Amino acid sequence: MLEKNPVIFIILAFVVIMIGTTVTMIAPFKWINGAGDRIAEVKPYTPLQQEGRDIYMREGCNNCHSQTVRTLAADVERYGYGGTYSKSGEFVYDRPHLWGSRRTGPDLARIGLKYPDPKGAWHRKHMENPQSVVPASNMPSYAFLNKPLDTTYSERKMKLLKFPYSQADLDDLKGKSEMDAIIAYMRKLGTDIPVKKVEAAVQTAALKNPFTEYKSIESDAKSVYRQHCASCHGDKREGTLGPALKGSAKADAELFKIISQGIEANGMPSFSAALDEQKIWKLVTWIKLDTK
Amino acid sequence: MNAPTRYFDDSVKGFITWSIIWGTIAVLVGILISLQLVWPQLNVAPYLTYGRLRPIHTNAGIFGWGIGSFIAMFFYITQRLTKTPLWSPKLARVTLWIFNIAIASAAVTLALGINRTKxxxxxxxxxxxxxxxxxxxxxxxxxxxxxxxxxEQMYISLWYIMAALVGVTVLYVVNNLGVPLHLFKSYSAFAGTNDANVQWWYGHNAVAMVLTVPPLxxxxxxxxxxxNNPIYSHRMGIIAFWSLIFMYLWTGAHHLLWTPVPDWIQTLAMAFSIMxxxxxWGAVMNGxxxxxxxxxxxxxxxxxxFLICGITFYGLQTLQGPMQAIRTFSAFIHYTDWVPGHVHMGTMGWVSMVLFGATYYVTTKLSETEIYSVKLADTHFWLVLVGQLIYSVTMWIAGVQQGMMLLATNPDGTLHYSFMETMIAIFPYYKMRAVxxxxxxxxxxxxxxxIYKTFQKGADSQAAKA
Structure with missing residues (x-):
C-alpha cells in the first residue's frame, strides 16, 4: 500500500522522524534551563557586554573559538583558568549559544578569568595585532573594531532579551568603541561562578628560593616562560605589554609573590592555579639571570 | 502504445548550470579560507575575514551546489519515475529565480556580517x-x-525524495525560530544548552536529510x-530506508559530547549513531x-x-562517523581538524561524486548525444579523487597530532604543550590542504x-537535424 499511496507515506515518514525528535529534542525542554540548572550568581549581560557579544557574532568568532570547557581534565586545565568545567546554568542568557565546533583558536568560555586587567590591555593589543603578542598566531587583525559603537538598538536589545538594565548602564555606552564592547564581553565570559582562590599562604619574609644555580633548571624555566609569560613580556624577556624582566633587580620572594598572586591593577594575572611552587621558583631564578 | 510523455527539463538544465556555478564559488572561497589559516595577512577586513567567509563557503556548498543540484535531479527523476510531466514548469522557473536570489543575497549578507551564528x-x-x-x-x-x-508503483528513489522534502521542512523551520530585533538581526528563540541541543538536532539531520537522503x-x-540492471534488493532498500530515517533523528547530541547537554541525551546519540x-551499509551493499x-x-x-566511488565514500563515512560519536574517541578528536577531514570526505567524496555522475548522465540525455570527452571525464574523476583524498588524509593526521598534543601532560599533571605549539605543529598540513x-x-x-562542450554538441546536432 505504501508503494502506492504518497499521502499515507508522507504522514508515516513524518511520524517516524518525530519519534527521535520528540525524545531527544522536544522532551529535554522540560529539564534544560529549569530550576535544577540555574546558578544564582550567573548574571545577564549588560548593554555593553551584549553589544560586544553581537560583534563577536557578526565577526563569526565562533568559527574558530569554542565556548564550552568539557568535563575533561585536560580541558579544565587548559581552558578553565582556575575555574571549573562549563555548567548548563552559565548559558541561560545566551541567545543563541556560541559553543562552536572547531578550536582553531583556544576555547573562550572562561577567558574572563585569564586576564584580570580592568582595562583589557592584553585583549586590545591582541585584537589589533594578534602576532604582536602571539608571534605564530594565524588570527586575523581586528583593528577595524576601533570605531564608535552603534548604540541605536542597545536599549531595545535589553528589552527584547528581558535583561535588567539601568540608566547608568546605558550611559556607560557613551563614547565606547566596538573594541571596548567586545573586550567587555571577553572580560565577562566565565567569571560569574566565584573561583575558589587557592590559599596563597605567602609570607614574603619566609620564602626562600630552593634553586641557587640556573643551569639545571634553564630548559624547564624557558618552557614555562614561553607558555605563560612570553606573550606579554616578550620572547627575550625584553618587555612588551608587561615590563622587561631580564635581570630583574627585585628580590626572589617579591617576584614569587607577583607571579603567584598577580597584580590585578596592572593586569598581571595570578599563576598560582596554573603553576606549582617549583615552577614559579625556577622562573624567578631564570628571570633574574642577566644573560641571553 | 501511447505517445511518449513529454517531460519539462528546462529547469533541470537551469538548476544544473547554477548549482555548478555556486559549487565553484564554494570551492574558490574554500581555497581562500584554507590559505587564510596559513597566512592571516590574506584576511581583508572587514568583509573578507575568515569568520565571515567560512559561512559563505558552507552555504554556497550545501545550499548552492548541494540543494541546487538536488532540485535539478529531483525534477528529472520524479518525471521519469512517475511517467508524468512536471506539475508546473512555470513554478519551476520561479523556483530557480528565488533560488539564485536567495543564494546571492546569502553571500552578500554574510560578507556584511549579518548572520545568526548557528x-x-x-x-x-x-x-x-x-x-x-x-x-x-x-x-x-x-x-x-x-x-x-x-x-502507480513508487520506486525507492521517490521514497527518499519525499522523506527529504518533509525532513528538511521540519528541521529548517524549528532551528530558525527566533525573535527579530530589526530587519537584519534576530535572537534565537532558544537559550544556551537548549539552543545547542536544537542546533545539533538540526545540524546533524541536515547531514541526513540534505547530504544523505537526496544523494541516495x-x-x-x-x-x-x-x-541497465535492476537494483539488487528492493526490500533491503525499504528496510534501510525506514531504519535510516528513524535512527538519524536521535543522534544530534554526538556533536555535544562532554558538554552540559544532559548525559542521557549524549548516550542515546552515541548508541543510535552506532546503530x-x-x-x-544496507544502501552501500545494495549498490x-x-x-x-x-x-x-x-x-x-x-x-x-563516479557512482561506485561515491557510495564507497558513503560507506567509509558511515563507519568513521559512528566511531567519532563514541565519547572516548570524541574527547580526542572533537574540535580538531579530524572533523573537517571527515566532513569533506562526505561532501567532496560521497555527495559530489554521485552528483558528478548524475550530472554527466542527465546532460547527455538532455542533449541527446554522447559525452564530449570520456577522457576528460576520467581526468576529472582522478583529479577530484586525489584532491579529496589529500584533503581528508592530511586533516586526519593533523587532527590526531593536535589531539595528542592537547591532551599531553607532564608528570606533575600540568599540560605539556601550549595551544600555539599545537597549532605550529599542524601548519604544514594546512599548506597541503590548500594544495x-x-x-x-x-x-x-x-x-x-x-559539460559545456556536451551541451554545445547537443545543440549543434539538433540544429543540424532541423
Missing amino acids: EYAELEWPLAIVVAILWVLFSLNVLMTILKRKE AIFYYFLPKVT LIAPS YLTMNGQWEKMKSNYIVK SGFIYLAGLLVFIYN
Missing part, C-alpha cells in the same frame, strides 16, 4: 523565510507530480539506469551487489566509476568544460 542556519530571518518559501514551492511541484502520476535517491535511480551503520557480474563497468563506464583544494578545483574546471 552553523548551516546562518541566514537572518528575512532570507530564512525566502529559503523556506523556495523549499515549499519546490516540494509542492514534486509532490503534485507524484500525486498526478501515471505509474539519486544513486538508487542512476546506478540501475547506467548499468546507523546498519541502514547506511555493490547490483554491480555483481558487471564489475568490469568500473573500467568501461565513466559514470559507474588539495587547487587539485580539486582543477578537476571541477575540467568537469565544467566537458
Whole structure:
C-alpha cells in the first residue's frame, strides 16, 4: 500500500522522524534551563557586554573559538583558568549559544578569568595585532573594531532579551568603541561562578628560593616562560605589554609573590592555579639571570 | 502504445548550470579560507575575514551546489519515475529565480556580517523565510507530480525524495525560530544548552536529510539506469530506508559530547549513531551487489566509476562517523581538524561524486548525444579523487597530532604543550590542504568544460537535424 499511496507515506515518514525528535529534542525542554540548572550568581549581560557579544557574532568568532570547557581534565586545565568545567546554568542568557565546533583558536568560555586587567590591555593589543603578542598566531587583525559603537538598538536589545538594565548602564555606552564592547564581553565570559582562590599562604619574609644555580633548571624555566609569560613580556624577556624582566633587580620572594598572586591593577594575572611552587621558583631564578 | 510523455527539463538544465556555478564559488572561497589559516595577512577586513567567509563557503556548498543540484535531479527523476510531466514548469522557473536570489543575497549578507551564528542556519530571518518559501514551492511541484502520476508503483528513489522534502521542512523551520530585533538581526528563540541541543538536532539531520537522503535517491535511480540492471534488493532498500530515517533523528547530541547537554541525551546519540551503520551499509551493499557480474563497468563506464566511488565514500563515512560519536574517541578528536577531514570526505567524496555522475548522465540525455570527452571525464574523476583524498588524509593526521598534543601532560599533571605549539605543529598540513583544494578545483574546471562542450554538441546536432 505504501508503494502506492504518497499521502499515507508522507504522514508515516513524518511520524517516524518525530519519534527521535520528540525524545531527544522536544522532551529535554522540560529539564534544560529549569530550576535544577540555574546558578544564582550567573548574571545577564549588560548593554555593553551584549553589544560586544553581537560583534563577536557578526565577526563569526565562533568559527574558530569554542565556548564550552568539557568535563575533561585536560580541558579544565587548559581552558578553565582556575575555574571549573562549563555548567548548563552559565548559558541561560545566551541567545543563541556560541559553543562552536572547531578550536582553531583556544576555547573562550572562561577567558574572563585569564586576564584580570580592568582595562583589557592584553585583549586590545591582541585584537589589533594578534602576532604582536602571539608571534605564530594565524588570527586575523581586528583593528577595524576601533570605531564608535552603534548604540541605536542597545536599549531595545535589553528589552527584547528581558535583561535588567539601568540608566547608568546605558550611559556607560557613551563614547565606547566596538573594541571596548567586545573586550567587555571577553572580560565577562566565565567569571560569574566565584573561583575558589587557592590559599596563597605567602609570607614574603619566609620564602626562600630552593634553586641557587640556573643551569639545571634553564630548559624547564624557558618552557614555562614561553607558555605563560612570553606573550606579554616578550620572547627575550625584553618587555612588551608587561615590563622587561631580564635581570630583574627585585628580590626572589617579591617576584614569587607577583607571579603567584598577580597584580590585578596592572593586569598581571595570578599563576598560582596554573603553576606549582617549583615552577614559579625556577622562573624567578631564570628571570633574574642577566644573560641571553 | 501511447505517445511518449513529454517531460519539462528546462529547469533541470537551469538548476544544473547554477548549482555548478555556486559549487565553484564554494570551492574558490574554500581555497581562500584554507590559505587564510596559513597566512592571516590574506584576511581583508572587514568583509573578507575568515569568520565571515567560512559561512559563505558552507552555504554556497550545501545550499548552492548541494540543494541546487538536488532540485535539478529531483525534477528529472520524479518525471521519469512517475511517467508524468512536471506539475508546473512555470513554478519551476520561479523556483530557480528565488533560488539564485536567495543564494546571492546569502553571500552578500554574510560578507556584511549579518548572520545568526548557528552553523548551516546562518541566514537572518528575512532570507530564512525566502529559503523556506523556495523549499515549499519546490516540494509542492514534486509532490503534485507524484500525486498526478501515471505509474502507480513508487520506486525507492521517490521514497527518499519525499522523506527529504518533509525532513528538511521540519528541521529548517524549528532551528530558525527566533525573535527579530530589526530587519537584519534576530535572537534565537532558544537559550544556551537548549539552543545547542536544537542546533545539533538540526545540524546533524541536515547531514541526513540534505547530504544523505537526496544523494541516495539519486544513486538508487542512476546506478540501475547506467548499468541497465535492476537494483539488487528492493526490500533491503525499504528496510534501510525506514531504519535510516528513524535512527538519524536521535543522534544530534554526538556533536555535544562532554558538554552540559544532559548525559542521557549524549548516550542515546552515541548508541543510535552506532546503530546507523546498519541502514547506511544496507544502501552501500545494495549498490555493490547490483554491480555483481558487471564489475568490469568500473573500467568501461565513466559514470559507474563516479557512482561506485561515491557510495564507497558513503560507506567509509558511515563507519568513521559512528566511531567519532563514541565519547572516548570524541574527547580526542572533537574540535580538531579530524572533523573537517571527515566532513569533506562526505561532501567532496560521497555527495559530489554521485552528483558528478548524475550530472554527466542527465546532460547527455538532455542533449541527446554522447559525452564530449570520456577522457576528460576520467581526468576529472582522478583529479577530484586525489584532491579529496589529500584533503581528508592530511586533516586526519593533523587532527590526531593536535589531539595528542592537547591532551599531553607532564608528570606533575600540568599540560605539556601550549595551544600555539599545537597549532605550529599542524601548519604544514594546512599548506597541503590548500594544495588539495587547487587539485580539486582543477578537476571541477575540467568537469565544467566537458559539460559545456556536451551541451554545445547537443545543440549543434539538433540544429543540424532541423
